[in-house]
Amino acid sequence: MKRRHIITGLATAGALAFASYAMAQTKSAASKSAPATSATQTVRIAYIDPQSGPFAGVGANLLKHFQFSADLVNAQQLAGPGVKFEMAAFDNKASPQETLTALKQVIDQGIRYVVQGQGSGAALALIDAIDKHNERNPNQAIVFLNYAAVDPDLTNSKCSFWHFRFDANTDMKMEALTAYIKDRSEVKNVFLINQNYSHGHQVSRVAKELLARKRPDVKVVGDDLHPLGQVRDFAPYIAKMKAANADTVITGNWGPDLALLVRAAREAGLNANFYTYYAGVIGTPTAVGPAGENRMHMISYWHPNITGYPGEQIYLDFKKRFNEEFYTVATYTSLTLLADAMKRTGSTDPLRVAYAMEGAKLTSMHGDIEMRASDHQLLQPLWLSSWTKVGGANKHDIEKTGFTWATAVAYPTYVATQPTSCNMKRPARS
């Protein structure tokens, strides 16, 4: 009797586990075709990003960003009367191959708008597949809103009419970052550590290039690449940094790859300044903690303590609803720009909307933005901020650490703007 119990128990558990998979599948399939009536029209937007694996935490947090932004668009009717945004999540496990599998599902379900951002590898796979798909199926074209993949190639050699980037790319961020480092005399020995895929390679390349130009006296004492999302123990890298006498670490790492790096640095007592892109991403501020005071720096298009734009209220509302940080403002920017284009054209047709987004200008949470028509790279201001104790104007406590980001320098849009080599092929206007 007992024996049967346990086996049934195990079987039930197993069945439950698989059922949850199946449910997730059918759920997304069931809500497939919302009828396109003139009164209300639901625009489904596919979120193709990791929801399992090492980056699952970041993926879940950013999905909330999007759902929150979509709710804002719907509540304020930003996409025009009766047009509703609805997010549909697809797990790409942070892998380019899985991304393409997910895209197939997206196409099968008739979804025409895709957002993706976590990983330039996946973005490069998407841009390529979407280009081909749209060429073969011009009547079912798909628009790709890239909110965080920052490989410069995506708006240069690999640029596509169907791709729009809402984050500042690596060249732009490094331009601003090195503009700051240029005047920091304490920077002598720089150690570069990055993830071994297109994004990490680009950060390493452009950092060396710009440092050589702006601070030829600075020595690059290390330039390491590590496997993406695989390293659980960064201690050996930190030991190497210490041995190399690094006083400054520059990294494009994100998610656990940055949180674990920072944690290992703290445990080993590494006394260096960190210049990062993504120290604001969920989980990393907690890992930084008090040890990072005045030593952790971030180049980003937003942090909660900037003023003068409507960002603060949205940040607070999000925090109230989810008890998490609203960091990736590009989620909001991308959906509002998309909504605006739909409202202006009075259409949800991908081709017309894509043309309407070219050159569009808007005020987002952090300032005035422009979607540059020539390469579909968003132009926006950037901030160099440092990790400081909460106080005064820097009032927003990040992840209950008692610390927050304080602006060191605010860079107006033109500082980081880069020329593009994009030679865009545009489809005929319908």
Add this chain to the structure above:
Amino acid sequence: MEALVSQALYGISYGLLLFMLAAGLTLIFSMMGVLNFAHASFYMLGAYVAYQISSWLGFWPALVLAPLALFFLGAAVERWGLRRVHKWGHLPELLFTFGLSYIIVELVQVIWGRAAVAYRVPPELDGPVRWLQRYDITFPEYRMFMMAVAVAILIALWLILTRTRIGLVIQAALTHPHQVEALGHNVPRVFMLVFGGGCALAGLAGVVGGNAFVTEPAMASTVGAIVFVVIVVGGMGSLAGAFIASLAIGLLESFGKVSDWSVAKLATSIGLVVDAGTPGYDVLKLTLSQVAPVLPYLVLVLILIVRPKGLLGTRED
């Protein structure tokens, strides 16, 4: 010099953690002939159970209770799962553990979610080792603790196997199970204890490894493959071999990860000209750190070619 020492310490501490895992796996294999594919899943389960217990009672109770829970779970899996499959031979047993590993991963995701959980190092051990700082080496106290636990386990295991009655029975049952049974010993029960014990060891490794690294659903698969490398390289069924192989793989990880050496650099240093024009430069310029993730598997393949029974293995088949 300081870098070398701390690099070595990190390697050894990781190696010792691997040993805790490999010890159970190799013991189960040598005793029951079962290659337990779910072993790394028990490691993960240990970390999650410890996380749960530590959120209620703190880390120290978790250190004892989690392996205990894993022991009973492992024993139950043997008693009501493996033993029934046993009569059909080794392949069904292997498939059973294989399936089990998937079920455990799914269960963990259902209960604790797909993202990492905040399983933290206890505050008492969250700091650098003081006496090492005098030599300019900053090494986390928790890593030291991890090493101490592993060494204690190593000694305890050795004492149990060689000095106790049950240890003698286990050793005898390794080679002559039928004879041992004929002498009146309950061999199935010994199997159950060994399987449970192996799972408890894996669980303990999870308890101390989960917060030193990351407690997440992927932790089983990241360590699972490496543990198999360890027991194959060390020699299936050999505890001493597993120990040596664990340390070797740990050090290889630690030093390999950060080494800038490449074939191109080596060639340049002995006076050869290697540059972008040299045929195969893209391969030659790969640094050791870039190929580090494959190194353990390279060792595995080499060992299988040169010495198929492993470093200290005795089986020829």
